[in-house]
Amino acid sequence: MSAAVVGAALVLTMILAGACYRQWRRNQALQAQLQAAAADLEHLQLACSRLAPGGVVQQLVADGTRDAMVAAAEHKIATALFVDLVGFTELSERLEPAVLVRILNGYYQRMSDAIDEHRGQVGSYIGDGIVAYFGALQPNPWQCDDAVRAALATREAIHVYNVELDREGLPHLSIGVGIHRGLGLAGLVGSRERKEFSFLGSPVNLAARVQALTRLHQVDILVTEALRAELDKTILLTPMPAEHVKGFAEPVVTYAVKGTIESRPG
Amino acid sequence: MPFPTVRYFIPVPWLARAIVDLHPEFGLLMHLDHHQMDILALVVSQENSCRFCYAAIRMLLWAQGMSEARIQQIEQKLSQTNLAPKTTAAIAFGLRQSRVGPQGAREARQILRDAGFSDEEMKEVAFVVGITDFLNRLNTIPAIPAHALERMPEQFHMRLLRPLIKRIVEKHRFRGRAAPLERPLTLPYAALIKAYAGSPIALALGRTIEEMWESAILTRRCKLLMLAVIARGLGCQACATEIEEAVQREGLGEPALGQVLTHLDAPELDDTERVLVRFARETIWYEPAALQRRTRALRDRLSEPQLIESIGVASLANGLCRMGATVMDHS
Numbered sequence: 016m017s018a019a020v021v022g023a024a025l026v027l028t029m030i031l032a033g034a035c036y037r038q039w040r041r042n043q044a045l046q047a048q049l050q051a052a053a054a055d056l057e058h059l060q061l062a063c064s065r066l067a068p069g070g071v072v073q074q075l076v077a078d079g080t081r082d083a084m085v086a087a088a089e090h091k092i093a094t095a096l097f098v099d100l101v102g103f104t105e106l107s108e109r110l111e112p113a114v115l116v117r118i119l120n121g122y123y124q125r126m127s128d129a130i131d132e133h134r135g136q137v138g139s140y141i142g143d144g145i146v147a148y149f150g151a152l153q154p155n156p157w158q159c160d161d162a163v164r165a166a167l168a169t170r171e172a173i174h175v176y177n178v179e180l181d182r183e184g185l186p187h188l189s190i191g192v193g194i195h196r197g198l199g200l201a202g203l204v205g206s207r208e209r210k211e212f213s214f215l216g217s218p219v220n221l222a223a224r225v226q227a228l229t230r231l232h233q234v235d236i237l238v239t240e241a242l243r244a245e246l247d248k249t250i251l252l253t254p255m256p257a258e259h260v261k262g263f264a265e266p267v268v269t270y271a272v273k274g275t276i277e278s279r280p281g
Numbered sequence: 282m283p284f285p286t287v288r289y290f291i292p293v294p295w296l297a298r299a300i301v302d303l304h305p306e307f308g309l310l311m312h313l314d315h316h317q318m319d320i321l322a323l324v325v326s327q328e329n330s331c332r333f334c335y336a337a338i339r340m341l342l343w344a345q346g347m348s349e350a351r352i353q354q355i356e357q358k359l360s361q362t363n364l365a366p367k368t369t370a371a372i373a374f375g376l377r378q379s380r381v382g383p384q385g386a387r388e389a390r391q392i393l394r395d396a397g398f399s400d401e402e403m404k405e406v407a408f409v410v411g412i413t414d415f416l417n418r419l420n421t422i423p424a425i426p427a428h429a430l431e432r433m434p435e436q437f438h439m440r441l442l443r444p445l446i447k448r449i450v451e452k453h454r455f456r457g458r459a460a461p462l463e464r465p466l467t468l469p470y471a472a473l474i475k476a477y478a479g480s481p482i483a484l485a486l487g488r489t490i491e492e493m494w495e496s497a498i499l500t501r502r503c504k505l506l507m508l509a510v511i512a513r514g515l516g517c518q519a520c521a522t523e524i525e526e527a528v529q530r531e532g533l534g535e536p537a538l539g540q541v542l543t544h545l546d547a548p549e550l551d552d553t554e555r556v557l558v559r560f561a562r563e564t565i566w567y568e569p570a571a572l573q574r575r576t577r578a579l580r581d582r583l584s585e586p587q588l589i590e591s592i593g594v595a596s597l598a599n600g601l602c603r604m605g606a607t608v609m610d611h612s
Contacts (some may be wrong), residue, residue, distance in 0.1 A: 042435065131571075153566040154384060156513055160544055247544035 088202025093151035093214050094162040094194060094242065095222040096135060098126055098169055100143040101189045101230065109186070118180065119143065122188060125176050129168035133161045138213055146222075151201040151214040159196055159245035163272055166192045166236045193226030195219075195239040217263075224260035225269055231258065234271040249276040286333070286425055292586040295492035296593035300416070302485050305409050306454045309481050313405040315454055317368050319345075320355060321406070322413045325375045327356060330569050331417035336430040343434045344446040370396030375410040382565075383517040383606030390607055401480070404608050408482050411604030418564055418596035423589075424573050457481035468494055469508055469527050470601055472519060476608040486601075493597065498590040502531040503554045506541060507561040507591065511598040513542045514565040519609045520602050556582055557591050564595040 100106070100122065107115055126145050127137050134155060135147040147165070150158035169192060177187045199216030225237050232255045243252060251273040257266035290297040301307065305318055319342055326334040342352055355364070364372070370392050377389040393403045420427075433439045439446075460481045466474050468490050477483035494501065505528045512521035528538050533549060540547040545558050556579060563575055579588055 046435065154382070154514070154516055156516075156543075157545060157562065247546070249544075249546070 088200055088204065090198060091151055091201045091214075092196065092198050093201060093218065094149040094158045094196040095199075095214060095219040096130070096147045096149065096162050096166060097193045097219070097222040097226040098145045098147070098166075099191050099226050101191055103143040106186060106188075114185070118185060118188070121176060121179075122173075125172040126169050126190075129172045130165050133165035133168060135161065135165050136212070139211060144223075144226075146219060148201070148214040151199075152212070159242050160247050160250070162194050162196075162242070163236075163238060163246060163250055164275075166194060166272060167274065170235055190235060191226050191229030192236040193222045193224070193229065194237070194242055195222040195225055196242050196245065197221070220262060221260070221267070224262065225267065228255075228258055228260065228267070228269055232256075232269070232271060236272040237269040238272060240268045240270075243270050251275065286420055289423065289425055290419075290589055290593065293496065293498060293590045293593055295489065295496050296419075296589065298492065299489040299593070299597070300419070302489055303412050303415070305405075305412060308455050308457045309408070309485055310405050311457045311459065311480060312399070312402045313409065316345075317365075317371060318409050320364070320368055321371050321375050321409050323352075323355065324372045325379050325410055325413040326417055328376055328379045329414065329417040329421070331421045332569075333420035333425045333427040333430065334413065334417050336427040340430055340433050341450065344443055344450060346447060349434070367396050367398065370398070371406050374406060375413070378407070378410050378603050378607065379414055382515045382603055384515075386606035404477060404480070405482070407604045407607035408477070411600040413600075414603050415596045415600030418567075418599055419592060421567075421569050422564065422572055422576050422592045422596065424569075460484050462487070469505065469524050470520065470605070472523055472609055473601060473605045476605075489597070493594065496590060498586045499553070499557070499594070502528065502533060503551075503557055504590075504594050505531055506533075506550075506554055506558050507594050508598045509538070509542060510545065510558050510561040511565060511595065512602050514562050515599070515602045515606075517602040517606055520605045553583065553587070560591060561595050561598070564599055 106118075110118070122143075123140060123145065130137055130145075130147045133149075135149045136152050138146045138148050138151075147162075149155060149162045149165070155161065169190060173188055173190050180187060195218050197216070197218035199214050199218050201214045202212070203210045204213045204215065205211055221239065225239055229235055229237050234253075234255070237255065238246070238252070246252070252270035253273055255269045255271055257268045259266050287297045287300055290300065303309075305313075306315060310318065319338055323335065323338040323342065326338060339352055343349065374389045374392050377385050377392070381389070390403065393406060398406065458481065459479055460483070462475070462478045462483050465471075466487055468474075468487070470486070470490055474483050474487050474490070477486065493504065505524055509521065509524045509528055512524055525538060525542075529535060533541075537547045537549040541550065541558060545562060546555060550558065560575070560579060563572055576588075576592070579591075583591065
């Protein structure tokens, strides 16, 4: 009798152990699936973050694509920063495509890092130009200082990059930066199939025109009068002669950014 | 479930206490349902990318009997989830307040009104959202590890203990009772506290702000400057006016304060103030990795209690300004 009980208990224990083992194996498999799904999601987020500013990606994920596309545009006062490579056409004719792409990627990366570090969002790459916005995605009362400090960081970054290029015997890069602030339309724009976060309107157009004036004035960073009025007094500016630019009736007064009082040599 | 984090904040006693005192589940809500509160906190934590709070609330919902599938449905397909209309409206409000801040307060408030929330319920929703914003930053900025909490629902012994956890949670949660304000307040955010007069929330907020004010780890002026920068960054005019007056009473003149608020610097600031004024603005809209990187850079410039207190002050200011926008008629 007792042997039968022991036997039954043993069988029961073995069944239980078997069930526990099966459950454990199932848990392990589910855990592996979960980790794989999390890794996929991370890759997807990383891929998305290359296509649009982080905040936009988060908003799209949170709202679902349909709602976000309908809801996202609004008028805002924001600051537009336009960076362009000086002499790119000549450079592109001289260099092998593979070398040129490597140089360009290094340039884009360094410019984007400098802009990100100062709370700007890279809107898009236009040829060798980069357009970035400050205060377009989220309210930012310090957007003008941020934009100019970002421009100074791009100057520093290109200087460091040139040292690297020099070591490899490659030509130096130089940039022109134009910054302007004003009212524009911020949001997701584009076709049904492809949209991007953008800040549209005269601030971006004028920033691009002001950027072009850097060649004329032989300086690397120019800001408009509207921006100067909002800037910290520790940012050192030099007034430039007013110039007519395409698309704007009045001549545009600009200021070259020399640096900040903290960074002023001597 | 605030307790696992308290030990990280013990060097700053008022902050460790605030984590418990301000937690809505312990006798602060008189009108809002606790289940509604959990779902609201889950969605806001998801919006704020707070891995710790998100895991903690998920665990709490799971312990209370909500299935994993249901939790995932709430997280991923909010619009298709059969939640009560009032809960859906509270979530829409919470998302808007966390995403847009005080500038969207009027529209966010209208969402609640349209769903039939009374003024008192609305204030409690704003409190839950504001405190979730506070706790999210408090746990995200120092990167409090969330791994243990995330794994809990998968662990065999936790599954066994699930009914017990549910009982403990239910036993320790209780509704608040009306509590009159004992004395007039002259502290920062006095207007916000007054707006909650009659609710236990007013007493809890008053006690936390009073203890923060009395703490000598950072100077009062430094704390006020951080509060002022956050109020300015969020565009919360009612909070900004009150705090800016307090800064001036602490000896910083109007021109210098104007300079700080416009350019985040002024010659009158000392080194700690200069560093923390800039840090405060980083906490308003953040991406966790960048904010955590910038916070780590402060470790060489501040003592441990100073760093923890500055995280607490900035987190609290973010929560209170967002709360203030809803409960004070100014936006």
